[in-house]
Amino acid sequence: MIITRITARDIRFPTSQTLDGSDAMNPDPDYSAAYVTIHTDGPLKGDGLTFTIGRGNELCVAAIESLAPLLIGRSLESITSDMAGFWRHITGDSQLRWVGPEKGVIHLATSAVVNAVWDLYAKSEGKPLWKLLSDMTPEQIVGAIDFRYVTDAITPDEALAILQANMATREQRVAEMIRDGYPSYTTSAGWLGYSDQKLRAQCRDLMSRGWSNFKIKVGRDLQDDIRRCKIIREEIGWDSRLMMDANQVWDVDQAVEYMKSLAEFKPWFIEEPTSPDDVLGHAKIAKAIAPIKVATGEMCQNRVMFKQFMQADGLQVCQLDSCRLGGVNEILVVMLMAKKFGIPVCPHAGGVGLCEYVQHLSLFDYICVSATLEDRIAEYSDHLHDCFVHPLVMQDGRYMPPQDPGYSATMKAEALDEFEFKGGTPLTTASLN
Amino acid sequence: MIITRITARDIRFPTSQTLDGSDAMNPDPDYSAAYVTIHTDGPLKGDGLTFTIGRGNELCVAAIESLAPLLIGRSLESITSDMAGFWRHITGDSQLRWVGPEKGVIHLATSAVVNAVWDLYAKSEGKPLWKLLSDMTPEQIVGAIDFRYVTDAITPDEALAILQANMATREQRVAEMIRDGYPSYTTSAGWLGYSDQKLRAQCRDLMSRGWSNFKIKVGRDLQDDIRRCKIIREEIGWDSRLMMDANQVWDVDQAVEYMKSLAEFKPWFIEEPTSPDDVLGHAKIAKAIAPIKVATGEMCQNRVMFKQFMQADGLQVCQLDSCRLGGVNEILVVMLMAKKFGIPVCPHAGGVGLCEYVQHLSLFDYICVSATLEDRIAEYSDHLHDCFVHPLVMQDGRYMPPQDPGYSATMKAEALDEFEFKGGTPLTTASLN
Numbered sequence: 029m030i031i032t033r034i035t036a037r038d039i040r041f042p043t044s045q046t047l048d049g050s051d052a053m054n055p056d057p058d059y060s061a062a063y064v065t066i067h068t069d070g071p072l073k074g075d076g077l078t079f080t081i082g083r084g085n086e087l088c089v090a091a092i093e094s095l096a097p098l099l100i101g102r103s104l105e106s107i108t109s110d111m112a113g114f115w116r117h118i119t120g121d122s123q124l125r126w127v128g129p130e131k132g133v134i135h136l137a138t139s140a141v142v143n144a145v146w147d148l149y150a151k152s153e154g155k156p157l158w159k160l161l162s163d164m165t166p167e168q169i170v171g172a173i174d175f176r177y178v179t180d181a182i183t184p185d186e187a188l189a190i191l192q193a194n195m196a197t198r199e200q201r202v203a204e205m206i207r208d209g210y211p212s213y214t215t216s217a218g219w220l221g222y223s224d225q226k227l228r229a230q231c232r233d234l235m236s237r238g239w240s241n242f243k244i245k246v247g248r249d250l251q252d253d254i255r256r257c258k259i260i261r262e263e264i265g266w267d268s269r270l271m272m273d274a275n276q277v278w279d280v281d282q283a284v285e286y287m288k289s290l291a292e293f294k295p296w297f298i299e300e301p302t303s304p305d306d307v308l309g310h311a312k313i314a315k316a317i318a319p320i321k322v323a324t325g326e327m328c329q330n331r332v333m334f335k336q337f338m339q340a341d342g343l344q345v346c347q348l349d350s351c352r353l354g355g356v357n358e359i360l361v362v363m364l365m366a367k368k369f370g371i372p373v374c375p376h377a378g379g380v381g382l383c384e385y386v387q388h389l390s391l392f393d394y395i396c397v398s399a400t401l402e403d404r405i406a407e408y409s410d411h412l413h414d415c416f417v418h419p420l421v422m423q424d425g426r427y428m429p430p431q432d433p434g435y436s437a438t439m440k441a442e443a444l445d446e447f448e449f450k451g452g453t454p455l456t457t458a459s460l461n
Numbered sequence: 462m463i464i465t466r467i468t469a470r471d472i473r474f475p476t477s478q479t480l481d482g483s484d485a486m487n488p489d490p491d492y493s494a495a496y497v498t499i500h501t502d503g504p505l506k507g508d509g510l511t512f513t514i515g516r517g518n519e520l521c522v523a524a525i526e527s528l529a530p531l532l533i534g535r536s537l538e539s540i541t542s543d544m545a546g547f548w549r550h551i552t553g554d555s556q557l558r559w560v561g562p563e564k565g566v567i568h569l570a571t572s573a574v575v576n577a578v579w580d581l582y583a584k585s586e587g588k589p590l591w592k593l594l595s596d597m598t599p600e601q602i603v604g605a606i607d608f609r610y611v612t613d614a615i616t617p618d619e620a621l622a623i624l625q626a627n628m629a630t631r632e633q634r635v636a637e638m639i640r641d642g643y644p645s646y647t648t649s650a651g652w653l654g655y656s657d658q659k660l661r662a663q664c665r666d667l668m669s670r671g672w673s674n675f676k677i678k679v680g681r682d683l684q685d686d687i688r689r690c691k692i693i694r695e696e697i698g699w700d701s702r703l704m705m706d707a708n709q710v711w712d713v714d715q716a717v718e719y720m721k722s723l724a725e726f727k728p729w730f731i732e733e734p735t736s737p738d739d740v741l742g743h744a745k746i747a748k749a750i751a752p753i754k755v756a757t758g759e760m761c762q763n764r765v766m767f768k769q770f771m772q773a774d775g776l777q778v779c780q781l782d783s784c785r786l787g788g789v790n791e792i793l794v795v796m797l798m799a800k801k802f803g804i805p806v807c808p809h810a811g812g813v814g815l816c817e818y819v820q821h822l823s824l825f826d827y828i829c830v831s832a833t834l835e836d837r838i839a840e841y842s843d844h845l846h847d848c849f850v851h852p853l854v855m856q857d858g859r860y861m862p863p864q865d866p867g868y869s870a871t872m873k874a875e876a877l878d879e880f881e882f883k884g885g886t887p888l889t890t891a892s893l894n
Contacts, residue, residue: 054558055555056556081555081556082559083557084556084567094519122486122490123487123490123515124516126513129709131564133520177712177713177736178712279609279611305610308773309769312613333738
């Protein structure tokens, strides 16, 4: 099977109209996807995406087009037989590397392309991605990883040992997941743009649907946050887990100060208290506000940054992003480092397509890497699932393992056509949600 | 004066044909510029650029176009009266921020736009940029800085105190610089693609023109490096300063190992021993190879990363890049942090346009911030100066202060036309160098 053509489309949903997704840093996101399709000389196609929040999505689309020549003409087999080499190839173009390296627009585009390759691979094997990964030998998984720049934190041999130690019990976790699903938490209640009344109603609705872990946005105004935290604790009680998310609005010392005033609501963690680039700042905050944990990762650009966050104890909860890291290959090594450092992986999701991806990743993490559910919950939000061909299945607040072949991000043709961005402001038709 | 229109052009020089600029990570760069012009309702225009090495330049051009709406319709006065606010505005678009934030393609584009604004500002005041900055009060300089995310390392008051302490002696340094110029070092001798014979010839030529500081590329092959280091020491002797540059080819522990074998050549520093994102890795290397220093910065994405490099002692020489950081505003705060931490700033240059920018920045650094030349040398390389309207003036290996108004990056119209990239491979006409 030869890759013959790669197409990229700019898909934007007008979510800013309902303030879904509003937080202290992002008042009016239009959930968007740079959507890539890998065409082959056979009947199969691979679909992938990276997630953005509107303006700038056009840059990711353009970057996918810049990466495309690195793939066209290659056989799928030449890629899957040397996954680490393929990943080095797509991230290592000596000229394109300058505009990263491995960060920002070019790495978001890398993610979309790499995710599409894995989608094609899984479809060609007739398996959902989580199952494809869970059926790979430890050697095959390690063979998919480019260890450049992380060998001071984890070596291929250490990665292999982690995976081998879990081999004997993989199948019982597969059976458990098929029966029970993977636990999630939701941010659908706590967007900053929601009224107090909507906040209460959302809490009740979500509890009735099985959730017991909730996240609230904070950081715009302290008194407002205190009022909203009171409401949410009234609704969810003190046995449910409450998390807080500041979306990078504070400086380091400010974060410490602000969190002292919110400590009474007993948050499990504060997410993104400051710049996503500030490893040492996060470490300082974490030390000052313990036992409240620090979580970050949705804007953590690559494995080199995650390595340092782990080495410096800058994060206690790893929220890797399926579309910000360079696709499945880079996610594998971040999960393995997290295991070595004893840090739970609770992937970032929401937006559009992220939940679809995350279900596969968390299943793989449990089955092959972490082998525990302690402090592990994958993010979930309610938006924009209907635009996908294989909608995800939630049951009592848990992600149920997908059964269809692929990586679940194939969008419906009519959604692609309706929400393709042609310039101007995004469409104002009713959201598909 | 109102900003009416912003144009961006994709300019690429076919430097890969002569292997100018070849190193272990970048075997065949085509020095390129995403070139922006700010048009106004008056006679003045502001020109700026960001530097890339070929493929990917189109993404920076597209990103400049994405940023343009943030500027169009604004008066220059509304910008210059609140420079920090302007910078927050251009880096803070809530949707565009997602595809950075403040890194990669979008931040390279920010740099080009911000540099063009300062060019326009300097032209409107009839001064070269270094003089415009050196005539600003400490309060005005601090007022141009967005301190978000760095107040745990430097406060506005601390920045003010640094600038005030140097006020009384500014004029004598201005006079000194006009007389003597700012010292430089050059990489023109040591590109990996050059033959041994060319390496010797380049050393002799450069020494005869006044240089006593030389940099050589290393990291592709140890035996080859040892041979080339021997040649260069034979040519330049042991009193001249030798620097080494690995361009990110090593993992952390590998860098330590490799440098042990090159220590006999007594390098002043090793540049970019590993990933530019790896603050803690650089710190580990620096500790292991002292007294050889570690230098980095040409790919250091923003002030938050520089802050950590300084906090962790991950660099002992700060090689900030005039086009990778978000323009003059962000450079100011990195220079002030370097002063506070006692770290010399030796800006990255070469490529196309970087030398033109760096002369202004190093003059400002000396006159207003560092007030010393100890261990301070700005990079210089010979390429592509003829394409600029106001070519730089080197004298005995020193940058002589530019006299023409602006920031020196206005390209000749014929160079822009000749080297504008229209797709396909870059032009193969003779380089302008």
